[in-house]
Amino acid sequence: MTDKQYFFRTFRYIKPYKFGYGIGTFFYSAQGFAFGIMSSVFFGGVMAAILAESFAGVMDSIWLMVAMLLGMVVLVGGGAYLYVVSTAHAVRDISVDVFHAFMKTGTESQKHSGEGVAAINTDINTTSDIFSDAISTFLRNVISASFTIVAVFVIDWRMGLGALAVGLLAFFAQSRFAAPLARLGKARLEANADSVKSLSNIIAGALTIRAYNRQDRSLIQFDRESGRLKKLAFKQAFIGMFQDLFTTVQGWLTLVLVFALGGWLVATGRADFAIIMMIFPLASTIGSAMSEIGTSFAALQPPIVAAKRIFAIIDSAPERSGGVVGAEPLLKSKAGKYNIEISGLSFSYKDATDEALKDISLSIEENKMVAFVGESGSGKSTLLRVIIGMYERDELSMEIGGLSFTAESINEWRNNFAYVDQSNRLFDMSIAENIAMGKQGKANEGEIQEAAKRAIAHEFISELPEGYAAACGEKGASLSGGQKQRLAIARALCRKAPVLVFDEATSALDAESERNIMDTINNLRQDHTILLTTHNLSNIATADKIVVMENGRVAESGTHAELLEKGGLYTKLLEE
Numbered sequence: 001m002t003d004k005q006y007f008f009r010t011f012r013y014i015k016p017y018k019f020g021y022g023i024g025t026f027f028y029s030a031q032g033f034a035f036g037i038m039s040s041v042f043f044g045g046v047m048a049a050i051l052a053e054s055f056a057g058v059m060d061s062i063w064l065m066v067a068m069l070l071g072m073v074v075l076v077g078g079g080a081y082l083y084v085v086s087t088a089h090a091v092r093d094i095s096v097d098v099f100h101a102f103m104k105t106g107t108e109s110q111k112h113s114g115e116g117v118a119a120i121n122t123d124i125n126t127t128s129d130i131f132s133d134a135i136s137t138f139l140r141n142v143i144s145a146s147f148t149i150v151a152v153f154v155i156d157w158r159m160g161l162g163a164l165a166v167g168l169l170a171f172f173a174q175s176r177f178a179a180p181l182a183r184l185g186k187a188r189l190e191a192n193a194d195s196v197k198s199l200s201n202i203i204a205g206a207l208t209i210r211a212y213n214r215q216d217r218s219l220i221q222f223d224r225e226s227g228r229l230k231k232l233a234f235k236q237a238f239i240g241m242f243q244d245l246f247t248t249v250q251g252w253l254t255l256v257l258v259f260a261l262g263g264w265l266v267a268t269g270r271a272d273f274a275i276i277m278m279i280f281p282l283a284s285t286i287g288s289a290m291s292e293i294g295t296s297f298a299a300l301q302p303p304i305v306a307a308k309r310i311f312a313i314i315d316s317a318p319e320r321s322g323g324v325v326g327a328e329p330l331l332k333s334k335a336g337k338y339n340i341e342i343s344g345l346s347f348s349y350k351d352a353t354d355e356a357l358k359d360i361s362l363s364i365e366e367n368k369m370v371a372f373v374g375e376s377g378s379g380k381s382t383l384l385r386v387i388i389g390m391y392e393r394d395e396l397s398m399e400i401g402g403l404s405f406t407a408e409s410i411n412e413w414r415n416n417f418a419y420v421d422q423s424n425r426l427f428d429m430s431i432a433e434n435i436a437m438g439k440q441g442k443a444n445e446g447e448i449q450e451a452a453k454r455a456i457a458h459e460f461i462s463e464l465p466e467g468y469a470a471a472c473g474e475k476g477a478s479l480s481g482g483q484k485q486r487l488a489i490a491r492a493l494c495r496k497a498p499v500l501v502f503d504e505a506t507s508a509l510d511a512e513s514e515r516n517i518m519d520t521i522n523n524l525r526q527d528h529t530i531l532l533t534t535h536n537l538s539n540i541a542t543a544d545k546i547v548v549m550e551n552g553r554v555a556e557s558g559t560h561a562e563l564l565e566k567g568g569l570y571t572k573l574l575e576e
Helices: 003-029 031-051 055-104 113-130 133-155 157-204 206-211 215-267 273-294 296-314 380-387 410-414 431-436 445-454 458-463 481-495 511-524 560-566 569-575
Strands: 340-347 357-364 369-373 398-400 417-421 499-503 529-533 545-550 553-558
Touching (some): 003 055, 003 113, 003 133, 055 113, 055 296, 113 133, 113 296, 133 157, 157 273, 215 273, 340 380, 357 380, 357 553, 369 380, 380 417, 380 499, 380 545, 431 445, 445 481, 481 511, 545 560, 545 569, 560 569
Parallel strands (some): 369 529, 417 499, 499 529
Antiparallel strands (some): 340 398, 545 553
């Protein structure tokens, strides 16, 4: 997409609010012109009254100015209100689209959390400048310059030509500053996004950085990013300083030229002094308006750069939509059972040359426990994530309860599963809230406590001073690894999904807790289908089926006894 296309695509967000935005922008943008006209009428009236030695005329001009100011406050204030409300709605819509896209984009497309932080924290507001500050400034000055030039020509065409010449000079000179400022603004915005990503990475890996004593290296990296931003900011400020200096000189030149031309016209009897005083504030409005029009190009560059990053997220391959997530997470089964059928399933990660899963066919009966084992990298965790719908491929052939993966919405498909992995991801909220997140609808206190009891978490929670209201801290920082693991399992149990998926879910537990959790998981198969991966093969001897993975394929499958009898890969894994 070109810069122009990004501009108009962003501007479409204001379309639902076009009436308020159009009216508001016009009146809000007309304030410069209106103030110039009011000043012109006031100075012209006052000077005419002074020359006529009429005190009443001076007072009439003052009262007229007050009335015009009040009218302008009402019109411009109303316009500003409509403008602010309209742009605020549009910014909200962009934020919602970015947030939804970031949350719904396939797992493979979420390359770095810092990208989402930069987008939501910085790029959205910068992008919105396209229809707020940047375009507003441009329109305000175009309206002011256009109407004011017409007004000056109506009053005196000779002064109109002089004012227009000054305005064109200002426009040409200021546009010379636009290109370097645009480049610097673009580079600064990109550098800021890189800095946010880098800082996010450093914060996320703070523990590892300290463990490997790499604080100095991280500080050097942060200083490098900050230094780049500092240099760009300095260059931008340096050019901006000269731009401000020229703006001051240009304002002074406008004063000199208008007075010089006006003085000559008055001195030669070609114009009245009162007329010249009327034109003076209008000429100043033309000069400043044309000057700011010349910088409009530079002001639009950073928003367009930000828009490119915003739409890169929005345009990322979205998950399949359709199907509203219901209050209860149980999927309606067409076949009456929650049997899982996988037929000839192959899968490769995006941009990967080799397949991670190759021609896998499996039948998993409901209320059975199936364990997936194999060496690291054999594809067992990938297979579980494909089954629960973390990766989307139209060619994936999977069914549950007679419903096809490719025919159902991704929300409906995932409603069948509750997932626990070894990351034990908890959120900075209470224990009760973390557990309740497992349920689509609102979980009551009894459901939360029941899930905690089944996950063998109720006892340690009850011993906490605040009990279930205790805060977990960011990423569960206030809890031990085993406690976090049990809460993650409790959250899965609160979901009450027909299929429970445990990907190394007991890896952070001590031996006794692991045995207790495995006993719980074994009992859960009475009401749930259990899919799990584990490196501790002693935990899965009672599984209804064991699937042995090797290089993305199913090497063998069967019960513990059947596989031992074969003496194949499973036996070798047990002996290691």
